[in-house]
Amino acid sequence: MKSKKVKPEPVDNTGQVIINKKQKSRWERTKAAFFDCWQLYLLLLLPMLYMLVFHYFPMYGAQIAFRDYKPVDGIWGSEWVGFEHFIRFFDYYQFKDIMLNTLEISIYGLIVGVPFPVILAILLKYCPNKKFGKGVQIITYAPHFISVVVMVSIIMKTLDPRNGLINNVLALFGIEYNLNLLAMPEAFSSVYVWSGIWQTMGFSAIIYIAILTGVDVSLHEAAMVDGANVVQRIRHIDFPALIPQITILLILSLGRILNVGFEKTLLMQNSLNASASEVISTYVYKMGIAASFPDVSYTSAVGLFQSVIAFILIFVVNKLARKYGEMSLW
Amino acid sequence: MVENLVKNTKPIKTKKSKQEFNSDTVFYGIVYALLIVTALIILYPLWYIFISSFSSGARVAAGEVVFWPLDITLDGYKAILDHNSIPTGFKNTFIYTVSGTVVNVVMTVMAAYALSRTKLPYRNQITLFFAFTMWFNGGMIPTYLLYKDLHLIDNPLVMIIPGALGIWNMVITRTFFQKSIPNELLEAATMDGCSDIGYLLKIVLPLSKPIIAVITLYYAVGHWNAFFNAMIYLHTPEYYPLQLIMRDILIVGQNMEMSSSGYTMEEILYRENLQNMLQYSVIVVSTAPMLILYPFVQKYFVQGIMVGALKG
Numbered sequence: 053m054k055s056k057k058v059k060p061e062p063v064d065n066t067g068q069v070i071i072n073k074k075q076k077s078r079w080e081r082t083k084a085a086f087f088d089c090w091q092l093y094l095l096l097l098l099p100m101l102y103m104l105v106f107h108y109f110p111m112y113g114a115q116i117a118f119r120d121y122k123p124v125d126g127i128w129g130s131e132w133v134g135f136e137h138f139i140r141f142f143d144y145y146q147f148k149d150i151m152l153n154t155l156e157i158s159i160y161g162l163i164v165g166v167p168f169p170v171i172l173a174i175l176l177k178y179c180p181n182k183k184f185g186k187g188v189q190i191i192t193y194a195p196h197f198i199s200v201v202v203m204v205s206i207i208m209k210t211l212d213p214r215n216g217l218i219n220n221v222l223a224l225f226g227i228e229y230n231l232n233l234l235a236m237p238e239a240f241s242s243v244y245v246w247s248g249i250w251q252t253m254g255f256s257a258i259i260y261i262a263i264l265t266g267v268d269v270s271l272h273e274a275a276m277v278d279g280a281n282v283v284q285r286i287r288h289i290d291f292p293a294l295i296p297q298i299t300i301l302l303i304l305s306l307g308r309i310l311n312v313g314f315e316k317t318l319l320m321q322n323s324l325n326a327s328a329s330e331v332i333s334t335y336v337y338k339m340g341i342a343a344s345f346p347d348v349s350y351t352s353a354v355g356l357f358q359s360v361i362a363f364i365l366i367f368v369v370n371k372l373a374r375k376y377g378e379m380s381l382w
Numbered sequence: 383m384v385e386n387l388v389k390n391t392k393p394i395k396t397k398k399s400k401q402e403f404n405s406d407t408v409f410y411g412i413v414y415a416l417l418i419v420t421a422l423i424i425l426y427p428l429w430y431i432f433i434s435s436f437s438s439g440a441r442v443a444a445g446e447v448v449f450w451p452l453d454i455t456l457d458g459y460k461a462i463l464d465h466n467s468i469p470t471g472f473k474n475t476f477i478y479t480v481s482g483t484v485v486n487v488v489m490t491v492m493a494a495y496a497l498s499r500t501k502l503p504y505r506n507q508i509t510l511f512f513a514f515t516m517w518f519n520g521g522m523i524p525t526y527l528l529y530k531d532l533h534l535i536d537n538p539l540v541m542i543i544p545g546a547l548g549i550w551n552m553v554i555t556r557t558f559f560q561k562s563i564p565n566e567l568l569e570a571a572t573m574d575g576c577s578d579i580g581y582l583l584k585i586v587l588p589l590s591k592p593i594i595a596v597i598t599l600y601y602a603v604g605h606w607n608a609f610f611n612a613m614i615y616l617h618t619p620e621y622y623p624l625q626l627i628m629r630d631i632l633i634v635g636q637n638m639e640m641s642s643s644g645y646t647m648e649e650i651l652y653r654e655n656l657q658n659m660l661q662y663s664v665i666v667v668s669t670a671p672m673l674i675l676y677p678f679v680q681k682y683f684v685q686g687i688m689v690g691a692l693k694g
Binding site: 082085086088089091092093094095096098099100102103105106107108109110111112113114116127171172175176178179180184185187188190191192193194195197198199200201202204205206208209210214215217219220221223224250253254258261262281282283307314315319333336337340341346348351352355356358359362363366367 | 405406409410413414416417418420421423424425426427428430431442443444445446447448489492493495496497499501502503508511512515517518519520521522523524525526527528532543544546547552577578579582603606607609610614625628629632633661665668669672673676680683684
């Protein structure tokens with residue numbers, strides 16, 4: 053079925069012609085197929101050009117990480133220095149802190165973030181009043197559409213120790229609240245992760261809800277006949293149905309483990325919590341773009357280090373998932 | 383076990399008619415309780431922002447606004463109109479969102495459709511060419527250098543062109559084309575001498591409303607909320623999108639031109655409260671359009687997301 057135009061012809065022709073066709077086939081057929089698909093290639097032209105320029109060219113430009121960038125010489129003319137910039141990053145006295153901060157935020161987010169949408173989806177499925185369930189579902193979606201800037205300002209307004217939301221609500225119960233969580237390094241990852249759950253739980257649940265709707269009803273009926281109660285049915289029927297999707301999500305998240313949400317971190321960062329909120333991407337931004345004398349090669353090396361680790365991780369985890377769970381992204 | 387069997391088999395036949403009190407009843411009670419708590423936790427901060435935007439700044443600052451707006455006023459909203467850069471920000475964001483989304487959807491459909499056609503030679507290789515960039519990228523700095531070479535720095539086009547195609551959206555759109563458009567249509571259209579582009583325009587697009595709606599919403603929300611590119615690449619305030627201006631107002635805490643000279647204490651206090659109200663009302667005004675857009679697309683949503691999640 054590779055090409056529609058070539059295939060029907062041999063049927064109409066004599067045997068000899070078919071042999072002839074086969075002899076010159078490969079090149080001719082490819083050429084014919086290309087010609088047959090010229091409109092499709094026309095459609096692909098712009099998107100592929102875009103990919104080449106805006107995605108592949110920066111990859112090629114990442115070689116600046118192995119050179120010593122001088123604005124006069126540009127990317128292509130600067131001198132090669134090998135792994136010097138990588139080594140400089142590994143030797144940097146805050147290297148360990150930056151790596152640990154990055155890992156802490158993402159692993160924390162991964163562990164806490166996965167169960168909530170799953171639980172929400174199950175709750176919604178078993179909500180006896182469908183209208184009520186639908187209403188709750190729509191409410192939980194809403195924060196997804198909030199921008200990072202607004203999200204961070206909501207966090208600030210919620211946690212404000214003077215007249216923030218938590219302060220006001222606790223005051224109703226006569227509880228004094230005077231923690232400034234955004235100024236506490238030890239609270240940074242928690243604030244980051246839990247506000248993230250608040251924002252994305254509902255939206256992430258959509259996929260699980262859809263999967264649960266697709267679970268065969270007869271399985272549940274059979275289990276009920278066998279005397280399984282709701283909790284048992286959830287554990288043995290619904291939960292297994294969700295596992296493949298959870299695995300895919302975990303693979304994706306592992307690939308992004310060094311990729312802590314840059315915008316949110318940067319906006320939540322202040323001089324008081326900086327010791328806990330400096331992650332790889334904010335460091336690259338500060339040294340490479342915001343600085344008055346950007347250290348181009350060095351920060352490119354740091355960024356490349358992050359990309360390569362992410363790529364290796366996603367590759368390895370996907371391999372493992374394919375081997376042991378028979379699941380894969382590609 | 384036997385007890386359970388008796389208790390549990392009954393409701394099936396009567397189809398959920400008044401069940402007796404058993405462990406399942408407790409379960410449903412917990413379900414309700416958790417859902418109510420979840421809804422409250424998510425709704426309350428949004429409600430708080432909403433009521434604060436209508437309340438007098440002094441009452442909000444005193445921490446008195448908890449359930450309902452107090453001393454209802456529209457001063458915060460008036461302050462938006464009087465602000466020297468918010469209206470421009472709105473205009474810019476609107477332009478970036480509309481033009482950016484149009485570019486996105488056209489690019490996405492072109493690529494997704496071509497890659498959905500099985501006859502395309504080297505289809506898998508080309509798909510990989512697109513998909514690979516989801517797993518690997520050159521990094522922030524080489525990208526910055528590239529934009530500099532392309533003269534995209536401080537150029538409003540930086541809000542549209544670099545994000546012209548979202549790979550993930552392209553992949554789900556392609557999957558939708560493959561899964562939801564019957565092959566028989568293609569065969570029939572080919573018989574009638576329909577060209578590839580003709581088939582896309584006359585048959586595929588009219589049948590793909592759900593996925594077009596979903597990716598349009600995704601892209602539009604992305605543009606509306608975008609601030610990263612603007613922060614890094616735009617330096618002229620006239621080009622600033624709303625989110626960047628909001629960052630200054632909400633997070634950096636940049637005040638309205640406030641020269642304290644010539645003002646009485648009362649006036650300074652009033653301005654401070656106004657600043658506070660402006661923060662709340664600008665959150666409401668900036669977030670509302672996307673929240674309003676969503677219900678129109680909602681009916682397509684599960685369908686669109688589901689198709690995208692299935693591998694293909």
